[in-house]
Amino acid sequence: xxxxxxxxxxxxxxxxxxxxxxxxxxxxxxxxxxxxxxxxxxxxxxxxxxxxxxxxxxxxxxxxxxxxxxxxxxxxxxxxxxxxxxxxxxxxxxxxxxxxxxxxxxxxxxxxxxxxxxxxxxxxxxxxxxxxxxxxxxxxxxxxxxxxxxxxxxxxxxxxxxxxxxxxxxxxxxxxxxxxxxxxxxxxxxxxxxxxxxxxxxxxxxxxxxxxxxxxxxxxxxxxxxxxxxxxxxxxxxxxxxxxxxxxxxxxxxxxxxxxxxxxxxxxxxxxxxxxxxxxxxxxxxxxxxxxxxxxxxxxxxxxxxxxxxxxxxxxxxxxxxxxxxxxxxxxxxxxxxxxxxxxxxxxxxxxxxxxxxxxxxxxxxxxxxxxx
Amino acid sequence: xxxxxxxxxxxxxxxxxxxxxxxxxxxxxxxxxxxxxxxxxxxxxxxxxxxxxxxxxxxxxxxxxxxxxxxxxxxxxxxxxxxxxxxxxxxxxxxxxxxxxxxxxxxxxxxxxxxxxxxxxxxxxxxxxxxxxxxxxxxxxxxxxxxxxxxxxxxxxxxxxxxxxxxxxxxxxxxxxxxxxxxxxxxxxxxxxxxxxxxxxxxxxxxxxxxxxxxxxxxxxxxxxxxxxxxxxxxxxxxxxxxxxxxxxxxxxxxxxxxxxxxxxxxxxxxxxxxxxxxxxxxxxxxxxxxxxxxxxxxxxxxxxxx
Numbered sequence: 074x075x076x077x078x079x080x081x082x083x084x085x086x087x088x089x090x091x092x093x094x095x096x097x098x099x100x101x102x103x104x105x106x107x108x109x110x111x112x113x114x115x116x117x118x119x120x121x122x123x124x125x126x127x128x129x130x131x132x133x134x135x136x137x138x139x140x141x142x143x144x145x146x147x148x149x150x151x152x153x154x155x156x157x158x159x160x161x162x163x164x165x166x167x168x169x170x171x172x173x174x175x176x177x178x179x180x181x182x183x184x185x186x187x188x189x190x191x192x193x194x195x196x197x198x199x200x201x202x203x204x205x206x207x208x209x210x211x212x213x214x215x216x217x218x219x220x221x222x223x224x225x226x227x228x229x230x231x232x233x234x235x236x237x238x239x240x241x242x243x244x245x246x247x248x249x250x251x252x253x254x255x256x257x258x259x260x261x262x263x264x265x266x267x268x269x270x271x272x273x274x275x276x277x278x279x280x281x282x283x284x285x286x287x288x289x290x291x292x293x294x295x296x297x298x299x300x301x302x303x304x305x306x307x308x309x310x311x312x313x314x315x316x317x318x319x320x321x322x323x324x325x326x327x328x329x330x331x332x333x334x335x336x337x338x339x340x341x342x343x344x345x346x347x348x349x350x351x352x353x354x355x356x357x358x359x360x361x362x363x364x365x366x367x368x369x370x371x372x373x374x375x376x377x378x379x380x381x382x383x384x385x386x387x388x389x390x391x392x393x394x395x396x397x398x399x400x401x402x403x404x405x406x407x408x409x410x411x412x413x414x415x416x417x418x419x420x421x422x423x424x425x426x427x428x429x430x431x432x433x434x435x436x437x438x439x440x441x442x443x444x445x446x
Numbered sequence: 447x448x449x450x451x452x453x454x455x456x457x458x459x460x461x462x463x464x465x466x467x468x469x470x471x472x473x474x475x476x477x478x479x480x481x482x483x484x485x486x487x488x489x490x491x492x493x494x495x496x497x498x499x500x501x502x503x504x505x506x507x508x509x510x511x512x513x514x515x516x517x518x519x520x521x522x523x524x525x526x527x528x529x530x531x532x533x534x535x536x537x538x539x540x541x542x543x544x545x546x547x548x549x550x551x552x553x554x555x556x557x558x559x560x561x562x563x564x565x566x567x568x569x570x571x572x573x574x575x576x577x578x579x580x581x582x583x584x585x586x587x588x589x590x591x592x593x594x595x596x597x598x599x600x601x602x603x604x605x606x607x608x609x610x611x612x613x614x615x616x617x618x619x620x621x622x623x624x625x626x627x628x629x630x631x632x633x634x635x636x637x638x639x640x641x642x643x644x645x646x647x648x649x650x651x652x653x654x655x656x657x658x659x660x661x662x663x664x665x666x667x668x669x670x671x672x673x674x675x676x677x678x679x680x681x682x683x684x685x686x687x688x689x690x691x692x693x694x695x696x697x698x699x700x701x702x703x704x705x706x707x708x709x710x711x712x713x714x715x716x717x718x719x720x721x722x723x724x725x726x727x728x729x730x731x732x733x734x735x736x737x738x739x740x741x742x743x744x745x746x747x748x749x750x751x752x753x
Contacts, residue, residue, distance in 0.1 A: 285534035287500055289551045290523045443519070445500050 103364050114390075115375050122209050123385020128175035129156035129164040136184035138225060142195065142235075145221030146177065151210035168242065170418050171404055174200045174384055175210065187222060187235075194236045201241035202411045203252045206382045211239055243328075243411045250323045255410045256379050258315040258338070259402045263345055264370065266308055270349025271362040273300040279359060284445060293441040297434070300353075301346035308342040329409035333416055337409065340426035341402040344433060348398070351437040373397040378404070401425040451476045451601050451632035452497060454508025454515065459492050459501060466492045468655040469506065474634055474648075476600075479627050481646030482636040485745055489655040490636040491531060494603050497634075498528045511600050524552065527594035531605040533586045537579025541570055541589055544578050545596065552597035560596060568592045584615035591619070595626065602626065604635040608642065620645050640738045651744055658744055663737055670740040672696075673712035675719045676733040677705040681726035688726065692718045697742055708739045 094101060128146075132139045135158075146152045152175060156167060164176040178196040186193040197214065199207035218235045244251045277283040286296070312335070319325040327334075349366070356362035374380060376394035383394060383403075394400045405422035408414035416423070452474040459467040467489040474480045484490050495501040497510055499519030508515050513522050535544045545564055549557045565571045568588055578589060587607060594602060604623075608616045620642065627633055635646065643649050643663065650660040659666050677685050682705040689695050689707060694714025699706045705728075709715035716732075723730035 280537070281530070281532045281534045282536055283534075284500065284530050284532075285528075288498055288523060288526075288528040288530070289548065290520060290553075291551050292520075444502050445495060446502055 099361055100364065103368065107368060111371060114372060114393075118376060118386045118390035118393075119381050120385045121205065121381060123206060123382040124150045124209075125153040126151060126174040126206060126210065126382070126384050127155040127172065128152045128177055129159040129167050129173045130154050130177050130179070131159050131161050131164050132177075132179040132183075133181045134184065138184040138187050138193075138222065139179045141221050141225040142179065142218065143177070145217050149210070149213050149217055151213070152177070166418065168198065168200055169408065169412050169414050170421075171200065171408055174206050174382075192236050194238060196238045196240065198240040198242050201244040201247055202407050203378075203382050204241075204244065204247035204249055206385070207241055207247070214239070251325055251411055252407070254315075254319045254323050254325050255406045256403050258312065258319070259341065259377075259399050259406060260374065260379055261315060262308055262311060262338075262342055263373065263399055265311065266304055266342055266345035267349040267352070267369070268363070268366050269304055269307070270301055270346045271352040271356065271366045272359050273350050274353040275356050275359045275362045278357065287443065287445065293438050293443060297347070297350055297437060297441070301343075301350050304346045304349075305339075305342060308338075308346070312338050312342075325410065327410055328413035329415075333409050333419070334406060337402065337405045337419070337423065337426065340423065340430060341398060341405075344398045344426055344429040347430060347433040347437060351433050351440065354437050354440040354442070373399045376400070395425075398426060398429045401429075449476075449509075449512050450474060451478070452480075452508070452510050452634065454497060454506065454510075456506035457493060457496055457503050457508060458505035459489075459496060460504050466655055467496070467503075467652075470652065470655075470657045472650055472657060472660070474632060476632050477627060477630055478648060479623060479633045479635065479646045481643045481649035482634055482652065483638070483643055483649055483741065484636075484652040486638075488652050490652055491605055493652065494528070494605050494634065494636065498526050498603050499523055500528075524597070525600050527597070527599035527602045529590050529594045529602070529604045529607055531609070533578075533590060535578050535586075535590060535593060538577065540575050540577055541565070541581075542574035544589070545593060548593045548596055554597060564592050564596050583610050584612060587611055587615065587619065591622065595631075600630075600632065602631055602633045602635075604633065606636050606638065608637065608639065616642070640736070640741075643737055651741065653745055659740075667735055667737060667740055670735070670743060672708050672710060672735045672739060672743060673715050674733045674735040674739060675707045675715060675730050677707065677719065677723060677728040677730050678703065679726070679728035681728050685722050685726040685728050688722045689718065692722070694718045696746070697739065699739075699742075706733070706739065708735065708743065710743070 130143060132143075143154060143157070147154065155173060156163065159167070161178070164173070164178075167173045168176050176198040178198070180194060183193045183195060197211070199211060201207045214237050218237055222235060241247060274283070277286055320327065352365050352369075353362055356365055372393075376386065376390055377383070377397050377400040378394065379399065383391060383400065386394065401422040405419045405426075408419050408422075450473050452472060455471040457467055457470045458465065470489070470493055472493075482490050482494070492501060496503045497508070497515060499515065499522045503515070510522050511525050513525075515522065536547070539547065542561060542565065545561045546557060549560045554560045565574050570589070578586065581589060591604075591607065608619055611619065623633055623635065624645075635642075637643060646663075648660065648662050649666060651658055651666065659669065661669065682700065682703065686698050686700065686705055689698050694709045694711045694716075695707055695718055696710055697706070697708040699708075707715065707719055719730045722728070
């Protein structure tokens with residue numbers, strides 16, 4: 074027997090593979106399109122030194138010194154005052170909900186003290202659930218403040234004209250795990266739930282059992298529920314494991330209500346399994362289902378606020394981020410676990426997740442083919 | 447007994463530009479075993495799928511068990527048993543689990559009793575924990591049939607149920623079909639095998655999407671109006687050469703040492719065969735036309751629109 078290498082045989086094999094690759098249009102499009110789309114998307118959206126983060130200003134007397142401070146802060150590029158005239162109570166709600174990343178409080182005697190040459194105080198509270206949000210914005214503070222006031226007062230500053238008090242709220246030590254571990258629950262759930270259920274129908278089709286299933290009296294709703302509900306149980310196990318690990322291994326505090334967290338997780342997992350099922354109604358093979366899942370997975374990881382601060386992305390990327398259930402889940406779990414947010418404060422996220430559940434289910438039922446057409 | 451089990455007319459199905467089933471009109475009486483014949487890709491499976499609600503016809507209408515095939519698909523599914531061409535039960539479930547699943551979907555109660563009875567009828571009670579995927583072809587077929595008739599359907603549609611099954615299992619399968627038909631069940635069964643066609647009460651022949659013959663086997667053979675001659679003797683090979691394309695000759699098929707010659711024009715065929723027999727020293731005599739001869743003839747005359 075001769076063991077040789079034949080160019081003719083290799084050519085035959087290469088030819089066959091090329092034809093098969095060309096016939097599988099979706100794979101081909103994905104190979105060419107996905108890198109391009111993701112490069113553009115992430116290249117422009119991702120920002121590890123987030124700027125223009127939303128801030129609220131609590132300043133009962135808006136005198137010239139206050140205005141000078143505010144414009145100086147805005148000039149650093151890190152702050153964008155979305156609520157320039159908030160009360161302390163309003164600001165508290167905003168930071169708890171995650172609408173703003175900073176609350177800047179200028180006390181009413183701020184200007185008087187400066188004019189007298191006393192040391193004035195101002196308070197900057199940063200939402201430190203994501204430590205990277207706070208770092209850049211805070212590190213530039215003292216120099217900015219000193220020069221701003223100097224020019225406004227028209228004389229060189231006293232030794233320490235302004236004392237800036239910084240509160241890193243919710244995560245005073247800036248521990249990254251506080252931010253990452255609760256979010257990982259969402260990411261882990263998303264990966265497993267969507268992937269498993271995206272195979273639901275394609276597996277039946279590939280094994281040839283779909284024809285039989287359709288010839289028997291089961292309605293689309295029954296088939297969908299039968300396919301996705303078992304994974305709720307799988308999800309429940311994952312939730313228990315991750316929450317226990319968060320508590321025991323990482324010492325993540327659980328400030329808010331456990332039942333609110335579980336309610337949110339339930340909605341999120343339901344949205345995910347139905348999304349997976351939806352993917353399986355539009356895919357023809359398991360391979361396609363897998364590709365679509367990954368095409369969905371990467372942007373949701375990048376644009377949901379898991380890896381990079383959500384508020385630090387350009388506005389268009391934030392809008393895009395809103396279409397991922399993960400975005401809303403991350404807001405919810407971080408708010409409730411770390412900030413102790415109440416149901417009312419996370420109502421938006423709960424509503425968004427409910428909408429996802431209903432929307433995905435409707436589209437999936439509509440897309441489900443009752444016949445083999 | 448008044449209303450037929452199946453009565454469809456003008457059924458048409460297109461996949462893209464290809465018309466796979468073209469205006470098929472078919473009627474099957476209750477309690478009848480109807481054989482559905484035709485070459486590969488002739489539209490048998492598509493026709494069956496349209497009748498049991500798995501495909502939406504592009505044109506045509508019809509009733510199955512008195513139910514509209516477009517509007518009452520759900521009701522049809524509950525009263526029809528459909529056995530797919532490829533084994534389509536769950537190979538990673540055991541025999542019993544598969545039956546339990548089917549019984550549950552049809553809402554049979556109590557499920558346990560139904561499954562137990564079916565297992566007993568099948569003679570599979572001792573093997574009920576075996577995975578369906580591990581069964582041999584013949585057993586898979588028996589399991590599939592049992593699962594299809596479990597909910598006591600009024601109509602059974604079987605799509606090439608005996609493909610890849612050995613002759614003994616086939617024989618038993620057909621005995622079972624006849625037993626079920628005696629119980630009042632209507633059966634539509636598609637097949638390639640001529641011996642199976644002859645076990646049907648009536649047959650319908652479809653070719654390239656057109657229904658081109660239906661009736662009992664004798665009627666189909668008679669309606670074809672073919673004449674068959676058999677040549678015997680040492681010179682059949684030479685005779686076959688000479689007969690090719692000769693006037694009146696449509697088919698030449700060697701059967702062992704004999705040669706079957708079939709033609710539509712009986713007189714021309716007889717003349718040609720007598721001539722060739724004389725020249726090659728063969729003996730020629732008239733014979734019965736077989737169903738297979740008819741089908742080969744039908745296949746040759748209907749046009750191929752698949753290309």
